[in-house]
Amino acid sequence: MTEADRDYEHYEAVVVGAGPGGAAAAARLADAGVETVVLERGVEAGSKNVSGGLIYAEESAPYTIDELFDGFRENAAERPITEYHLHNVSGNKVKSFDISRLHHHDTEWSDAVLRRPMDSWLAEQVHEKTKEVGGGLLTDIRVNGLLRENGEIIGVTCDEIDPITADIVIAADGVNSELARDAGLMDWDDPEEWFQGVKAVVDVPPEAINERFGVGADEGAAHLFSGDLFEGVRGGGFVYTNEDSLSVGTVFHLDSLAAERAEPHELLDALLTHPFLAEWFGDEYSEREYAAKLVPDSKKVAHGSPHEDRLVLVGDAAGQMQAQGPIIKGMNHAVTAGALAAEAFVEAKNAGDPDAAGENYERKLRESGTMRKLRPRRYKAASAVGENGVATAISDAVLKSPLGSLGVKALERVGALDRLYSSPFMAMMVPDTRTPYVTLPSVIAEELGDPVDGESAVEPPDLADRIGGLAYDTDIGNPHIELLDNSYEASGVAVTACPVSARDFGGGCYREETVKTNGSTEQVVSLDTQPCVECGTCAVIADTDWEHPSGGKGVEFRSG
Amino acid sequence: MDTLTLTKGVPDFREGQVSFDEDGHLERGETPTVMNPNDRFALQAALQTKVRHGGRTSVMSMGPPGYKEVLGEAMESVYADDLYLLSDREMAAADTWATSITLGTAIEKLGLPDLIFAGFKTADGETGHTGLQTCWCLDIPIITHVVALDIEPEKGRVRAKRLVEGDVEEIETVEAPMPAMIVADPEFEPSYRTAGERLTLKDLRAKTSKRGEKYEEYLTVWDHEALNLDPDYIGLDGSPTIVESVDPIPKAPAERDATMVDPGDPDGLEDVLEEMEPFRAELAAGGD
Numbered sequence: 001m002t003e004a005d006r007d008y009e010h011y012e013a014v015v016v017g018a019g020p021g022g023a024a025a026a027a028r029l030a031d032a033g034v035e036t037v038v039l040e041r042g043v044e045a046g047s048k049n050v051s052g053g054l055i056y057a058e059e060s061a062p063y064t065i066d067e068l069f070d071g072f073r074e075n076a077a078e079r080p081i082t083e084y085h086l087h088n089v090s091g092n093k094v095k096s097f098d099i100s101r102l103h104h105h106d107t108e109w110s111d112a113v114l115r116r117p118m119d120s121w122l123a124e125q126v127h128e129k130t131k132e133v134g135g136g137l138l139t140d141i142r143v144n145g146l147l148r149e150n151g152e153i154i155g156v157t158c159d160e161i162d163p164i165t166a167d168i169v170i171a172a173d174g175v176n177s178e179l180a181r182d183a184g185l186m187d188w189d190d191p192e193e194w195f196q197g198v199k200a201v202v203d204v205p206p207e208a209i210n211e212r213f214g215v216g217a218d219e220g221a222a223h224l225f226s227g228d229l230f231e232g233v234r235g236g237g238f239v240y241t242n243e244d245s246l247s248v249g250t251v252f253h254l255d256s257l258a259a260e261r262a263e264p265h266e267l268l269d270a271l272l273t274h275p276f277l278a279e280w281f282g283d284e285y286s287e288r289e290y291a292a293k294l295v296p297d298s299k300k301v302a303h304g305s306p307h308e309d310r311l312v313l314v315g316d317a318a319g320q321m322q323a324q325g326p327i328i329k330g331m332n333h334a335v336t337a338g339a340l341a342a343e344a345f346v347e348a349k350n351a352g353d354p355d356a357a358g359e360n361y362e363r364k365l366r367e368s369g370t371m372r373k374l375r376p377r378r379y380k381a382a383s384a385v386g387e388n389g390v391a392t393a394i395s396d397a398v399l400k401s402p403l404g405s406l407g408v409k410a411l412e413r414v415g416a417l418d419r420l421y422s423s424p425f426m427a428m429m430v431p432d433t434r435t436p437y438v439t440l441p442s443v444i445a446e447e448l449g450d451p452v453d454g455e456s457a458v459e460p461p462d463l464a465d466r467i468g469g470l471a472y473d474t475d476i477g478n479p480h481i482e483l484l485d486n487s488y489e490a491s492g493v494a495v496t497a498c499p500v501s502a503r504d505f506g507g508g509c510y511r512e513e514t515v516k517t518n519g520s521t522e523q524v525v526s527l528d529t530q531p532c533v534e535c536g537t538c539a540v541i542a543d544t545d546w547e548h549p550s551g552g553k554g555v556e557f558r559s560g
Numbered sequence: 561m562d563t564l565t566l567t568k569g570v571p572d573f574r575e576g577q578v579s580f581d582e583d584g585h586l587e588r589g590e591t592p593t594v595m596n597p598n599d600r601f602a603l604q605a606a607l608q609t610k611v612r613h614g615g616r617t618s619v620m621s622m623g624p625p626g627y628k629e630v631l632g633e634a635m636e637s638v639y640a641d642d643l644y645l646l647s648d649r650e651m652a653a654a655d656t657w658a659t660s661i662t663l664g665t666a667i668e669k670l671g672l673p674d675l676i677f678a679g680f681k682t683a684d685g686e687t688g689h690t691g692l693q694t695c696w697c698l699d700i701p702i703i704t705h706v707v708a709l710d711i712e713p714e715k716g717r718v719r720a721k722r723l724v725e726g727d728v729e730e731i732e733t734v735e736a737p738m739p740a741m742i743v744a745d746p747e748f749e750p751s752y753r754t755a756g757e758r759l760t761l762k763d764l765r766a767k768t769s770k771r772g773e774k775y776e777e778y779l780t781v782w783d784h785e786a787l788n789l790d791p792d793y794i795g796l797d798g799s800p801t802i803v804e805s806v807d808p809i810p811k812a813p814a815e816r817d818a819t820m821v822d823p824g825d826p827d828g829l830e831d832v833l834e835e836m837e838p839f840r841a842e843l844a845a846g847g848d
Contacts, residue, residue: 009755009756011755037759039755059829063768127762131759131763135759136762136763138758138759141755161753162753162754165757
């Protein structure tokens with residue numbers, strides 16, 4: 001400890017963010033007797049968190065969440081996912097594949113979860129564990145940056161409390177990590193590096209779920225959708241069964257969403273109102289919550305060396321979100337990374353060199369095979385040809401031609417499509433182009449699919465009602481996002497890509513405005529952060545100065 | 561750092577709770593008793609002191625036996641180590657003078673704490689005298705209208721920011737030796753600027769919710785004999801104040817009618833605009 005440190009409150013470890021990554025890190029630190037404080041900006045852990053909804057325990061992973069937290073599955077999770085289906089859609093034609101084999105590959109178990117109940121349960125366990133070693137977990141505290149001394153990171157600064165120094169700072173503060181950006185380890189520059197997910201949690205009674213999905217009370221199903229549902233935007237949809245609700249969502253490549261000027265809530269509605277899903281919702285469609293989240297694409301942004309001085313990044317903050325084809329794994333990697341970061345610090349401390357924690361962590365991520373999952377070599381090789389525009393155009397053209405249709409039929413006859421969709425090896429190489437997301441599924445559905453009869457009676461709420469249904473504690477007079485360039489060229493795409501904004505909608509964050517000045521008209525964008533769901537989309541695609549709201553302020557998700 | 565907070569039960573004056581008879585007199589039997597709302601700020605000051613410096617936190621009230629529930633309410637609101645109720649027929653109908661003598665005696669029996677907290681006037685009497693007179697009985701300094709508090713235990717001093725003339729714009733900082741009385745202003749803001757303080761607060765809150773349910777286990781009741789007080793100097797007999805009569809203040813008659821308009825109803829809003837039209841003309845004609 002230096003002279004400067006003495007003026008500050010000090011803990012051996014500060015963990016920023018109480019999601020699964022932060023919880024795993026804090027639990028491991030506490031188990032090793034490290035005095036640890038966990039700082040969470042939500043009013044309760046989970047109130048700022050959204051996920052599609054499946055958490056995995058991988059057989060090959062060094063840590064799983066139920067090993068770290070006794071009773072996790074009973075107390076914090078929804079239904080175990082016992083079957084997994086993929087549906088290719090073309091108009092009202094649907095061709096389905098059972099991809100349970102792919103789902104079960106390297107999977108000890110996988111449960112659907114809702115983040116508010118899950119994370120708040122974890123936080124209780126973490127508080128009890130960390131309290132034992134002189135620390136604890138605090139909510140309503142936003143860590144807003146790194147504390148430095150002579151240019152070196154020595155702790156964190158916060159909105160609500162005075163700076164804290166620590167021997168290790170574990171940033172598990174999510175996809176829009178302010179600490180990762182303060183350290184210069186992550187940025188928001190390239191839309192190609194991100195996905196945007198939107199989700200509706202829909203009320204369905206447990207018995208109805210059992211009946212409509214053909215599952216037992218302790219079973220659940222996952223369904224994925226791809227094809228021509230989404231106006232050619234690259235991405236897909238999902239439906240997961242919770243105890244007494246369904247998580248229905250869509251995930252799109254942010255660059256594609258921006259380029260197509262697509263409205264995320266409308267794409268979600270396209271899925272919700274497809275006749276294939278109609279019977280799952282029953283007669284009364286009742287939406288519990290609308291939510292959105294930015295998702296890092298680990299293939300492109302998982303940081304190979306996610307540390308700097310005493311700072312280490314964990315989970316989404318380090319881009320550790322694996323999304324390849326139908327495989328979507330984030331929380332499990334965050335758990336592994338959090339536990340490895342804790343392990344790395346404890347070993348470094350015991351060796352008398354706590355500053356070696358970052359290097360230790362990087363090595364452990366590599367040696368445990370975690371980095372290889374996040375940034376697969378096979379993807380690198382395949383994407384080199386697969387994501388090239390010419391290759392996409394050719395494969396798209398071939399697939400759409402009679403030749404392509406014939407090929408798809410031939411593959412189906414020998415059972416090759418089933419095998420293809422069930423292959424973990426193939427899933428790792430799927431390039432991020434229109435071909436696997438849109439063209440191939442559409443052709444498959446068109447050639448092989450069965451038409452779904454009838455119309456959907458589902459009428460999803462409009463955006464105004466969805467925003468109206470969310471809980472906010474607005475930090476009046478203190479907007480957390482500043483629009484740096486309000487020209488339409490710089491920030492106009494936010495009007496459509498922001499999940500709580502839309503063209504011709506006055507109640508969202510971003511609006512188009514026409515300003516007449518001295519005889520000329522100018523197209524500009526205005527921003528009102530009141531309905532913000534803090535997803536971070538506009539940080540990437542518009543010209544903003546983006547921060548999280550202060551502790552306890554902003555949106556509060558009840559399901560997440 | 562031991563503290564004592566003084567609190568009082570008052571009629572719940574909130575709409576829907578309070579009941580008046582035809583002459584505008586309070587119907588005491590029909591109106592529930594609650595903790596004096598201003599006392600919450602005193603309790604927050606006591607809690608801040610406990611969080612920052614540790615020590616015992618006690619709460620005291622004087623009143624009929626039913627006022628124990630007011631102490632229970634205090635217990636639910638903040639962490640209290642023990643509760644004291646001064647209750648006895650001989651203490652009944654006391655004015656602020658007799659109340660102060662009773663409180664002062666009880667505080668001496670308890671042992672003078674480092675700080676005594678009180679709220680800024682009660683919702684029923686509104687005199688603001690009891691705290692001052694209790695200080696006079698105990699011969700300790702008092703700082704009123706306190707909005708922020710800083711204690712230096714090793715120096716035995718308390719430093720407080722207080723509103724001058726109740727104006728938020730004008731704040732002075734004063735210091736006093738302890739023991740002292742602090743009267744918390746409704747603008748009092750507790751402040752917890754370290755993780756350690758917030759963790760202690762969280763811990764106390766978790767315990768408070770459990771203790772609040774069984775507050776009677778922490779309750780001590782003292783009558784005049786326990787305090788060794790002469791009935792002639794307390795209660796009605798010890799009160800020099802004579803209340804001649806109470807005049808109800810008539811409620812101002814409402815001169816305006818309210819009409820509800822759904823903002824989504826264009827016809828309704830059209831009507832509103834029509835109603836406002838004459839005022840626009842008035843403004844345009846040179847109003848300011």
